[in-house]
Amino acid sequence: MALLQISEPGASPDPHQRRIAVGIDLGTTHSLVAAVRHGVAECLPDEQGRVILPSAVRYLPEGRRQIGADAIAAQAEDPENTIVSVKRFMGRSLADVANREQLPYRFEDRPGMLAIATRDGVKSPVEVSAEILATLRFRAEDSFVDDLFGAVITVPAYFDDAQRQATKDAAELAGLKVLRLINEPTAAAIAYGLDNASEGLYAVYDLGGGTFDISLPRLTRGVFEVVATGGDAALGGDDFDRALADLALAGRAVESAHDKRAVLVAARAAKEALSDADSTELVDALDSGELRVTVTRQQFEALAQPLLAKTLSAVKRVLRDAKVKPADVAGAVMVGGSTRMPIVRRAVGELFGREVLTNLNPDEVVALGAAIQANQLAGNAADGEILLLDVIPLSLGLETMGGLTERVIERNSTIPVAKAQDFTTFKDGQTALAIHVVQGERELVSECRSLARFELRGIPPMVAGAARIRVSFQVDADGLLNVSAEELTSGVQTAITVKPSYGLGDDEIANMLKDGFNSAEGDMAARKLREAKVEAERMVLATRSALAADGDLLPATEREALEARLVLLAAMDGDADAIDDAVKALAEATEGFAAERMNRSIARALTGRNVSAL
């Protein structure tokens, strides 16, 4: 680890080494990009000075697109080709989408994830999200007139593995290097906690356009420890709009795509008006004739009640998981545009027995927290480090005999986490084993989400129950799962590693990349070389600082060999593949050194001594 450098407040130690890292809130309704500039996190505006990018993509003829406000403006005229709230479809199959017949899209069912037919061809939710992310990436690159080092992307805490993987795929497709996926309420807690110098246990109630999270972070001197998290990945402002639209329609049938979209747009406007007014008129010119209905706040709140009750029961569940009472919570922080509804604030305030905290911009706080984390992950933060200890929202397990779930990793386990469980064969001479990975809290596999299926083959024939098959689960710091299995007896080891099937394959991403954002071949090559050089530079810098700090752990000859390697790598240019290989070789050569340094770090932490005392 490099020694901490101290520089003038706001100034980076070496402007040439400062890396541009951004935080992106990829929301159902709105998306934002933020970065730390001059020591302060701020949302980056577009050319018109707007920080919010509506999460909408319209596919126009000849491969052109409109993204953001322009797409929103056209959503009712061109509903089939204008995709809004695409986040609700990430990592979901068609059967997962409630009320789909009331949406104006031409859905296509595909294994793993649904797709939407547009005039520009069939689009996966990952591609649509990538358009939004790429727009924000270009905005950030224009703001800094520089390439981005990487991005932290936020996801709802309650997103399952498939939804996280889909989000990461979208970011890669948009040409972003993902430094980390972090949970939206955790990002909000970072921004809120650092802003208010808060300590103690907080509740972050995050009701967005399409998702709901409740998270309980404990804040202590730069450590953000999530104690428990819960929510509903398909509950948000959109559902309040739907309820209001249904009330206004009063059973009147809606046939055309235009009407399906238009009535939702009108409902949303009415909902927003009712946050301030006691009554409003929901008006819209539908193809099937004018719609004009007066709605009172009282009527709306009656409609909102069941949705609200769902969120409150999730809050109670999380309090029970954390083994705390509402009174133990120092404050309830409101995040997400939907917490502007007075009924939401009132109900959450009543549950916690105190006024809710609304002293931050519910639209921006998530992106700001992500930017702070991105800045730190890029190695720019000179002013103290923050440590995030987040958890997985849903238990992970395997299918066993009779369609039952065997939990391997419990929900609310701190990530990264690894756990192995041993299984055995059912029949004499069984040489293969089907492994089905699921996520969820239910006993029955059919009621959990299926993440991946794979087979372990080549088990030596044995009597039933003699084989020992160890299945290992690993959830990394992004909350993404990897599963491997091996047979342990008789020296035969068959191992297989799978990534859950909802994500796109590397080939698929490569293909989309070719068709999409980097179409010209020359661009691809230039980009590849630039990326290889950035990575090489990163490795050289990191290794140099590691040698400066802990070089004494290596024998002089090894150290010299490593330094020679660094000089060679730093001078390489022109051939991206050769640079990649050299980076890989350097990584392998420093593996042992990295382990030794880690051991030294641990010893240091345990003894509580600082560097100078060692």
Next chain:
Amino acid sequence: MRLTDNDFQLFGLPEQQAQVRADIDARWKSLQAEVHPNRFSAEGASAQRVAMQWAMRVNEAHQRLRDPLKRAAYLCELRGAPVQAENNTQMPTAFLMQQMEWREALDDADGEAALTTLDDDAARAETTVLDTVQRLLDEANDAPAAASQVRALMFIQRFRADIDQRLAALDA
């Protein structure tokens, strides 16, 4: 300090059942502050990989140490008396009667108040058994007897989980 150290060695804590939760959490955070992959994100893949291994190991140890039941089971195993809950159901005899009474009470319980009362009852029993386990491990050094008590604790924990599910069903 090695990845293969036992949980107590890793956390620099005495190898005994009696522990202060705040100390365990403080050790956990200071260890994670050193090893978490986020600290090495600006470095190469090898550092990331080693960091992830360590962070997982530290989380695993924390999970076991912070939970008195898991901690006791772990100590029994370290001292050669593994709990083996799957194929050993031997429990203190007086406890078997208690089990049956509770099961009946749970079947009859209707409403939040009755369930909460029952949970309070089980929580008190849990505390008593935990005290016994601690005495058996830290003073009497009788790991096999402690293992038997740990099996009783596992029952109580499952029982409380069932109560919890019933409470959750009321909320839904």
